[in-house]
Amino acid sequence: MKNILKLSLLMIALVALVITSGCGKNNFEGTWIGYDGDKTMYRLSVQENGDSYLITEDAYTYKPSKDYPTPAGYLPSFIRNENKSKNVTFDINFVLTKQKADLTSATAQLNKDKDQLIVGKGLGNVHFIEKDSTLLFNGIRFKKETSQDITNNVLKQLQFAMNQELKVKYHQYGKRGLNNLRDHVILGNITFDDSALTATK
Amino acid sequence: MKRNILIGLLLAFTMMLITACGSTGNDASKFEGTWIAYDKNNGVAELTIESLDKQAIVSMTTYKYKALMDGSSSGLIDAQILSKTGETATVHEDYLLQKNNGAIYSIIGNVTNNRINLSKDNTTMSILYNEKDNTLLIENIVFRKKSDDNSIQKYLPEMQETLKSASIEKNKEYMKNRMNQPTIQFDFTFDDSILDNVQ
Numbered sequence: 560m561k562n563i564l565k566l567s568l569l570m571i572a573l574v575a576l577v578i579t580s581g582c583g584k585n586n587f588e589g590t591w592i593g594y595d596g597d598k599t600m601y602r603l604s605v606q607e608n609g610d611s612y613l614i615t616e617d618a619y620t621y622k623p624s625k626d627y628p629t630p631a632g633y634l635p636s637f638i639r640n641e642n643k644s645k646n647v648t649f650d651i652n653f654v655l656t657k658q659k660a661d662l663t664s665a666t667a668q669l670n671k672d673k674d675q676l677i678v679g680k681g682l683g684n685v686h687f688i689e690k691d692s693t694l695l696f697n698g699i700r701f702k703k704e705t706s707q708d709i710t711n712n713v714l715k716q717l718q719f720a721m722n723q724e725l726k727v728k729y730h731q732y733g734k735r736g737l738n739n740l741r742d743h744v745i746l747g748n749i750t751f752d753d754s755a756l757t758a759t760k
Numbered sequence: 761m762k763r764n765i766l767i768g769l770l771l772a773f774t775m776m777l778i779t780a781c782g783s784t785g786n787d788a789s790k791f792e793g794t795w796i797a798y799d800k801n802n803g804v805a806e807l808t809i810e811s812l813d814k815q816a817i818v819s820m821t822t823y824k825y826k827a828l829m830d831g832s833s834s835g836l837i838d839a840q841i842l843s844k845t846g847e848t849a850t851v852h853e854d855y856l857l858q859k860n861n862g863a864i865y866s867i868i869g870n871v872t873n874n875r876i877n878l879s880k881d882n883t884t885m886s887i888l889y890n891e892k893d894n895t896l897l898i899e900n901i902v903f904r905k906k907s908d909d910n911s912i913q914k915y916l917p918e919m920q921e922t923l924k925s926a927s928i929e930k931n932k933e934y935m936k937n938r939m940n941q942p943t944i945q946f947d948f949t950f951d952d953s954i955l956d957n958v959q
Contacts, residue, residue, distance in 0.1 A: 596821070596861045686868065688812065695817065698866045698880075719957045726856055726951065730828040735852045735949070737835030 587612060587669075587676055587687060591694050591701035594713045598720045599658075601699050605667075605676070605685070612669065612676055614685070616662040616696075619755065621653035621721050630732045630742035642739045649729070650747040653721055655714075655755045710756065718751050725749065788816040788871040790889055795896050795903035798915045800922055806912060807887075807896065807903050814871050818878060818887065820864040820898075823912055825855040825923060825950065836944075840934060843942035850945050853927055857916070857952045912955065920950050 593601035604615045633643040667676040667685065676685040678696075686695040694701040702709050725746060730736075732744035788811035795807040803824035810817040829852060831837040839849030864885070869876040874889040888897040896903040904910050924946070931944055 596859075596865065688817070690810075690812070695866055695868065700866050716957065723856065723858070723954065727826065727828065730854060730856070731830060731833035735854055736829070736833040737838065737850075737852055738832040740832070 587685065587694070590704040592704050592709050592713055593694075593696070593699040593701040594716055595699055598717060598724075600710075600713045600717055601701070602704075603685075603694065603696065603701050608666075610668075612667045614662055614665045614667050614676065614678060615660065617660050618658040619655050619717075620658060621717055621751065622656045624652040624654050624752070627651070627728060630744050632742075633740045635740060644739050644742050646745055647742045648745045648747040650749075651725065652748075652750045652752060653718075654752045655717075657755050714751070714753060721751075722749065787814050787873075788812065788876070790874075790891075791816055791871070791876060791887070791896070794906040796906050796910050796912065796915075797901045797903045798918075799901070800918070803919060804912050804915045805901065805903070806906075807898075809876070809887075812868070816869050816871055816876050818864055818867050818869050818876060820862055822860050822862060823857055823954075824860070825919060826858050828854040828856050828951075836931070839942065839944045840931070840938070843940065843944075845941045848943045848945060850947055851931075852947050852949075853923075854949045855920075855923060855951065857950065857954050859954055913952075916950070916952060920948070924948055 587605045588607050589605060591603040591605065593603060595601070598620050600619045602617045602619065604617075606613045628649050630647060636643065662678070662682070665678055665680070665682070667678045669675075670677055670684070674687045674689070678684060683697055687693075688695055688700075692703065704710060729744045729746060731738070732741055733746075734743065736743060788809070791809045792811040793809065795809070797805045797807070799805075803822055805820060805822045808819045808821075834851050834853050835849065836851045836853075839851050843849040863880060864878060867878050867880055869878040869887070871877075874891060876887040876889075878885045878887070885898070889895075890897060894905065908914075927946060927948075931946075935941065935944070
């Protein structure tokens with residue numbers, strides 16, 4: 560009987576410990592990487608500051624270092640089937656560019672259930688999604704930047720999106736294009752400069 | 761007697777533990793997963809729902825083909841205007857599959873019975889679960905659970921055929937009263953690489 564009592568007390572203490580520890584504390588603090596599914600990467604920085612949190616959000620997109628070049632056009636000729644167009648190669652360098660920050664050191668409060676940070680200013684709350692330890696803020700899902708791979712994976716998606724944009728812009732002037740009044744475009748070196756991230760760090 | 765009280769206490773704490781940390785009794789679970797809707801004119805829509813107890817995270821993405829050629833670059837204008845009867849002219853029509861995340865993307869909705877209520881920028885919307893045939897309804901669009909027979913890839917050939925037929929018919933209509941009647945051969949390509957990149 561005494562043993563059962565001891566065992567029971569031990570179990571109660573254990574269960575109480577688990578409950579009071581909140582079934583795993585929601586940890587908002589750190590740097591989080593988000594992607595809008597298109598051409599923008601977000602970096603959310605959450606810092607614990609006494610009984611509140613400080614939040615900064617930056618957005619990054621790739622922009623061509625110069626305006627997109629346009630292939631030259633020619634006036635129609637009276638000689639039928641005369642082809643004036645020539646092949647031109649366009650190299651495009653995309654530079655990762657930091658957009659104007661929506662949030663700079665904004666103060667946020669932890670809610671009662673400790674699963675949301677209330678940012679206020681009509682910006683909505685930062686939700687902690689327990690099942691996969693991600694954050695959800697303004698329609699963007701954030702993963703904790705536990706390694707460089709998290710950022711690199713998003714950058715790959717952005718680079719793919721920019722290559723798709725180039726298809727929309729230049730495919731019609733490529734080898735399948737049949738307009739003889741425009742130069743034919745060959746896409747050369749497509750490069751991506753991510754130094755904005757290193758500068759931030 | 762004491763023993764019964766202790767067992768009762770233990771049971772109560774175990775229950776508390778399960779209800780506090782577990783995911784049983786999850787109302788949103790019937791919505792969970794990927795759902796597909798297809799419409800000949802509007803393309804394919806993919807609805808992804810993640811269950812969060814009595815809430816759900818909802819994202820909708822639509823897929824549509826974008827024409828990469830215009831009348832000049834495809835060769836269509838030259839074929840229709842400059843080619844003569846007896847000649848064969850080729851037209852290149854190329855399309856790129858694009859996705860659009862739209863307004864409903866990673867939105868948290870509240871689940872009540874068979875409905876998820878979503879709200880964004882002062883507009884509300886609801887997703888209704890039809891238990892009779894296990895489908896979801898957004899306005900009049902029916903979403904069915906994703907499967908081998910109901911996926912984005914499955915509907916692409918149909919979308920492509922619709923575009924091909926529309927181009928061929930439009931050209932026929934244009935050419936029917938023309939003096940010159942060249943043979944116009946359409947050469948279509950479809951770039952679906954976006955699907956290889958979807959995470």
